[in-house]
Amino acid sequence: MKYVLLIVLVVLLLAAPATLFFLSTAPTLELTPAPKGLGVDNQIAVKVTSPHGVRFVTMVLTQGQARSVATQEQPADRWMFWKKHLAPSTQTLHLTAKKEQGFQGGPAKLVVEAAANDLRSSSDTKSYDVFISMEPPRLSVDDLEHIINQGGAELVTFTVSGYYTESGVMVGNYRFHSFPMPGAKSENDRFCLFGFPWDVPADTRPLVYASNPGGQQVTAPFRVKMHAKKFRKRELDLSDEFLQKAVSEIDPSGTGSMLDRFLRINGELRKQNNKTLADLRNQSEKRMLWTPPFQQLSNSKVEAFFADVRTYKYNGKKVDEQVHLGFDLSKVKQAPVVASNSGKVVWADRLGIYGNCVVVDHGYGLQSIYGHLSKIEVTKGQMVERGGELGRSGATGLAGGDHLHFSMQIDGVQVNPIEWWDAHWIKDRVMSKLNPAPSGSASSETTKDTSEAGPKQVGHTQKKQRKRR
Secondary structure, X not given: OHHHHHHHHHHHHHHHHHHHHHHOOOOEEEOOOOOOEEOOEEEEEEEEEOOOOEEEEEEEEEEOOEEEEEEEEOXXXXXXXXXXXOXXXXXXXEEEOOHHHOOOOEEEEEEEEEEEOOOOOOEEEXXXXXEEOOOOOXXXXXXXXXXXXXXXXXXXXXXXXXXXXXXXXXXXXXXXXXEEOOOOOOOOEEEXXXXXXXXXXXXXXXXXXXXXXXXXXXXXXXXXXEEOOOOOEEEEEOOHXXXXXXXXXHOOOOOOOHHHHHHHHHHHHHHHHHHHHHHHHHHOOOOOOOOOOOOOOOOEEEEEOOOEEEEEEEOOEEEEEEEEOOEEEEOOOOOEEEOOOOEEEEEXXXXXXXXXXXXXXXXXOEEEEEEEEOEEOOOOOOEEOOOOEEEEOEOOOOOOOOEEEEEEEEOOEEEXXXXXXXXXXXXXXXXXXXXXXXXXXXXXXXXXXXXXXXXXXXXXXXXXXXXXX
């Protein structure tokens, strides 16, 4: 019996390592986005999925004889690792590529390895071809005078040299991306259509920027003539009838009072819906799909303007304040709503406060938005022509009556659409820069300010404000 127990003990001792060996797991590592360029000093984040923890993460950068290594290690856990069930973790390593280490600007190889902290200590390895940039990029910006309306749009052209992966215009905390100039021989000749957001102070200086993944960024100012704007303030009285209609449609299974549910819709859901609209910039074509000018809903009345600041009152008391980012245009009930210009449908579905909504992409980050429709007659991915029917006006979403909510956005930032209804503004502010006049000819640059002009084809712009939301 004693010998039997001894044999069993020996078997168990021999089996334990084998069991722990098979309980070990292989890790996976991920760098998102995949690195394409590095600078002199780099902070590189590595996401590692390993339920038993990470034994080490190592990065090795090589370029000819030059070599740079960065490592993070944890104490080995060979036996008790099986108790761990860890979520993915992110390790950030500091990796240098300095001249004194032998590096110079040009191609290099980056190898990243991560090992699991268990008995087998399996590893995952990824290899990347990268470009080392020892100096920041350089910018040369056009010398035109850029006339900008607060809440409006403008276009600037520039040339980038050196190594860069991103360029465009910064306006406060907003960034607008650039594109290669149409017909240019080099992608370094670029243009950026950008907006000056309504909520950015008018004394903010827009800057052209260029950057690379190595953390190197350069900025350059350009000539700007800024027109500050005062946006309207309006009070809207909320009735129980409207609350019942809007909340029941948008949040039928919600809890709380009708007012509380409306406030969540008007605040939290509004932010979510506007983020959904902004994210559609990622679906914009890198080409121009439209031709000037854009058209307004024909013979329509303006019920609300861009960037109206709305105070919502219930039983005589202020309960909320929001900003309306578009024009409310009314005509007749279920009036045909047509595309303001040619493009590709990137959204044709319900969208919270906007009800039935269609978004048309016109290329280069420019998109038009049509909300509160009673009916949608296009599908996502469909190409449409200027004047092609998208649907019918309605009162879906947060609408108090039948109308069209129309807005435009540039790179996900909503701007005043009134400029885009003006053929002269488009010619002077956009097309003349994309198709510059021959040398020696007169420039078409003007100082026209369209922001205070009335929209085209509008019957009444100063009538008493209707209850449009």
